[in-house]
Amino acid sequence: xxxxxxxxxxxxxxxxxDPKKIRPxxxxxxxxxxxxxxVLGEGYHEKAGEAHAEVIAxxxxxxxxxxxxxxxxxxxxxPCSHTGKTPPCTDLIIQHRISRVVxxxxxxxxxxxxxxxxxxxxxxxEVLVLPEIxxxxxxxxxxQILKRPxxxxxxxxxxxxxxxxxxxxxxxxxxxxxxxxxxRHLRTAADAILTSAKTVIKDNASMNIRIPGxxxxxxxxxxxxxxxxxxxxxxxxxxIFYKRNKSVIYLITDKAETTEALPNVDIINIxxxxxxxxxxxxxxxxxLRNICQVLIEAGGSLNxxxxxxxxxxEIFTFICPRILMDKAAINQFNSSQIQTMDNAVKLQxxxxxxIGEDILLRHKVVH
Amino acid sequence: xxxxxxxxxxxxxxxxxDPKKIRPxxxxxxxxxxxxxxVLGEGYHEKAGEAHAEVIAxxxxxxxxxxxxxxxxxxxxxPCSHTGKTPPCTDLIIQHRISRVVxxxxxxxxxxxxxxxxxxxxxxxEVLVLPEIxxxxxxxxxxQILKRPxxxxxxxxxxxxxxxxxxxxxxxxxxxxxxxxxxRHLRTAADAILTSAKTVIKDNASMNIRIPGxxxxxxxxxxxxxxxxxxxxxxxxxxIFYKRNKSVIYLITDKAETTEALPNVDIINIxxxxxxxxxxxxxxxxxLRNICQVLIEAGGSLNxxxxxxxxxxEIFTFICPRILMDKAAINQFNSSQIQTMDNAVKLQxxxxxxIGEDILLRHKVVH
Numbered sequence: 001x002x003x004x005x006x007x008x009x010x011x012x013x014x015x016x017x018d019p020k021k022i023r024p025x026x027x028x029x030x031x032x033x034x035x036x037x038x039v040l041g042e043g044y045h046e047k048a049g050e051a052h053a054e055v056i057a058x059x060x061x062x063x064x065x066x067x068x069x070x071x072x073x074x075x076x077x078x079p080c081s082h083t084g085k086t087p088p089c090t091d092l093i094i095q096h097r098i099s100r101v102v103x104x105x106x107x108x109x110x111x112x113x114x115x116x117x118x119x120x121x122x123x124x125x126e127v128l129v130l131p132e133i134x135x136x137x138x139x140x141x142x143x144q145i146l147k148r149p150x151x152x153x154x155x156x157x158x159x160x161x162x163x164x165x166x167x168x169x170x171x172x173x174x175x176x177x178x179x180x181x182x183x184r185h186l187r188t189a190a191d192a193i194l195t196s197a198k199t200v201i202k203d204n205a206s207m208n209i210r211i212p213g214x215x216x217x218x219x220x221x222x223x224x225x226x227x228x229x230x231x232x233x234x235x236x237x238x239x240i241f242y243k244r245n246k247s248v249i250y251l252i253t254d255k256a257e258t259t260e261a262l263p264n265v266d267i268i269n270i271x272x273x274x275x276x277x278x279x280x281x282x283x284x285x286x287x288l289r290n291i292c293q294v295l296i297e298a299g300g301s302l303n304x305x306x307x308x309x310x311x312x313x314e315i316f317t318f319i320c321p322r323i324l325m326d327k328a329a330i331n332q333f334n335s336s337q338i339q340t341m342d343n344a345v346k347l348q349x350x351x352x353x354x355i356g357e358d359i360l361l362r363h364k365v366v367h
Numbered sequence: 368x369x370x371x372x373x374x375x376x377x378x379x380x381x382x383x384x385d386p387k388k389i390r391p392x393x394x395x396x397x398x399x400x401x402x403x404x405x406v407l408g409e410g411y412h413e414k415a416g417e418a419h420a421e422v423i424a425x426x427x428x429x430x431x432x433x434x435x436x437x438x439x440x441x442x443x444x445x446p447c448s449h450t451g452k453t454p455p456c457t458d459l460i461i462q463h464r465i466s467r468v469v470x471x472x473x474x475x476x477x478x479x480x481x482x483x484x485x486x487x488x489x490x491x492x493e494v495l496v497l498p499e500i501x502x503x504x505x506x507x508x509x510x511q512i513l514k515r516p517x518x519x520x521x522x523x524x525x526x527x528x529x530x531x532x533x534x535x536x537x538x539x540x541x542x543x544x545x546x547x548x549x550x551r552h553l554r555t556a557a558d559a560i561l562t563s564a565k566t567v568i569k570d571n572a573s574m575n576i577r578i579p580g581x582x583x584x585x586x587x588x589x590x591x592x593x594x595x596x597x598x599x600x601x602x603x604x605x606x607i608f609y610k611r612n613k614s615v616i617y618l619i620t621d622k623a624e625t626t627e628a629l630p631n632v633d634i635i636n637i638x639x640x641x642x643x644x645x646x647x648x649x650x651x652x653x654x655l656r657n658i659c660q661v662l663i664e665a666g667g668s669l670n671x672x673x674x675x676x677x678x679x680x681e682i683f684t685f686i687c688p689r690i691l692m693d694k695a696a697i698n699q700f701n702s703s704q705i706q707t708m709d710n711a712v713k714l715q716x717x718x719x720x721x722i723g724e725d726i727l728l729r730h731k732v733v734h
Contacts, residue, residue, distance in 0.1 A: 157527070157528070158528075158711065159528070159682070159684060159699075159714060159728070159730065160524070160528040160698060160699040160700055161525075161526070161527040161528020161529070161698075161699075162528070165706060165707050165708050165711075166706060167707075169707070169708050170708070171708065173708065304692055307690070307692065315526070317526060319686070319728065321713065321714035321715060321716050321730060322708075322711040322712065322713060322714065323674070323700065323705065323711060323714065324705055324706065324707075324708070324711050324712075325671055325674065325675070325700045325702040325703065325704050325705040325706075325712070326702075326703045326704075326705060326706040327698075327701075327702075327703045328703065328706070329706070331527060331528075331694075332526075332527040332528075333527055333690060333692045334694075335692040335693075335694075336692065336693045336695065337692050337693075338690065338691055338692040338693060339532060339533060339691065339692075339693040339695070339696070340532050340534075340536070340691075341531075341536050341537070341538065341540065341689075341691070344525065344532075344689040344690060344691050345689065345690035345691075345692070346688065346689060347688035347689065347690065348724070349688050349721070349724055349725075349726065352719060352721060352726050354716070357715070357716055358716075359719050359726070359728060361526070361686065361726060363526065363688060
């Protein structure tokens, strides 16, 4: 088997982890392979704070009686060289005198220089970057490099780009299969939904995860609510205030915290500059709360705010078989900040899929 | 082989015709099949004014020495019973005492009652409608039933439904592969392009067919030009006035014809009602000119006019990987006539295709 085949095997192993259990950590898989190509140990990172993939694979190989000094270690991500919640993996590799390490992607964190440290110790290090491995850790990479969550924007639009009629009514533009897809895939993968108090109130949205045949699941929600409308007594009956055991409503405001605290409500104070929340500060506050991936489900104004701040990484658009012809209908992006063809936001089409009568397009935003 | 298999074979035969050579006629294919299932004769309609498929198939079978009185005739469309440019096919079938006729689709023209006439003569008639056969003659059926051309609307839009920036610039929203698709498939299949003088002047569009590696081909163009702007001397140098040998520029106006006629320009006078051209009259004028299928390539206003008049049958939308965020950017449909979700135009998704970096969606308009 070739080096890339072993790395791909380690990649498949890495993918066994539940992304929400490992956050803020990356997916990592590792294999210990003997000189004659036998896999003697394997492991993947399964839970934040617990053993790294390399540790599990090495211990697995030792239990199988491997002589590590004659083995290669294949690992999907550059081994860590610093003490976090667990000791550095480089120490373990050096300690067991593993002769060769093949790395499937580099760690964007400058604190991690595992490859160099191993080389300095005379270990043969090969870096063979596989696109599927880099792709798998996109959220981790964005978190590390941009110091912010990965933001995914989801909209359902008419063929001609409207998300709702002029009264804000969008029921039901997308088909039931598309709505189920949002719950089953997009909400399930997100650490929180980002929306506005206006949307929460207008739609009386609960923003939880509802999949047919399963109990509803809680989900954190980040709500732009400058005037803390949701804390007003008349709004306490809204669906967003369902009984929460493990999720939080984050209210984003520039107002001083009120004394009227509600259970599971966390008020995050973000200053306003030029009439807009300082998103750089919001990004940091969310990372601090271990919110690594955010799904934006909002109206045209918040969608535009996030796009203009270059805080949208991917766009999922459900194109629904309807046309509204009304200049007052609500646009997917309610803004006039990007006006010319030359300045148009560039996207990269990642994939498309027919879902019921809708088409789902997935685009990457090219910043 | 089953009856539907023979009909499908006749359908494949029918599809060999060049649609532009048979217009305004439908695609028709026919097979003469012996009692023991041998195909003894076959034919398809190849050119308007020339022999019908049944005639060719029957003559082919006779040349092969068939005893037609023991044969079945499979024909994709109900045989004609009236004298047009050729005598009625029913006469020929009766004359040759064909015992059984299997018909793949009924003729929407009430003048055609071939099936009944054959039954009255004691011929066994089976009608087995195949969807692919009906679909193949959609243009013909629309022409017959609605007494107007089939209108296909084509747009290239940003993800969020804009066809151009506020200055009207749309170069180049769609990729070169998409533009080639328009020429190779949509323009090639159309009898004429429908557009406005504004678009022709602004884009200096020639509206012909340009396919890499081939000579440019002429194409009729129907131009809404109320004030006959294009007849003004300063516009005579526009690309639309390329040397035409076999195509015509139809100018739609409510103004009396000017004396300044230009070669290959046909001025069609259409009255204006409530500020809009009377499209019912336009439809008739186009059918009179044997224009059976029209491709709408226009701006947001003409697109909306045609939609509102229920004069769009299919929409081809190229969704391009760009976003414009500008309330003044030009919408695919520039109108405020269809305002609520309940009244939204309903579409049916026919198919989707990735073309370069764009996605092409094909929708049928559900009237």
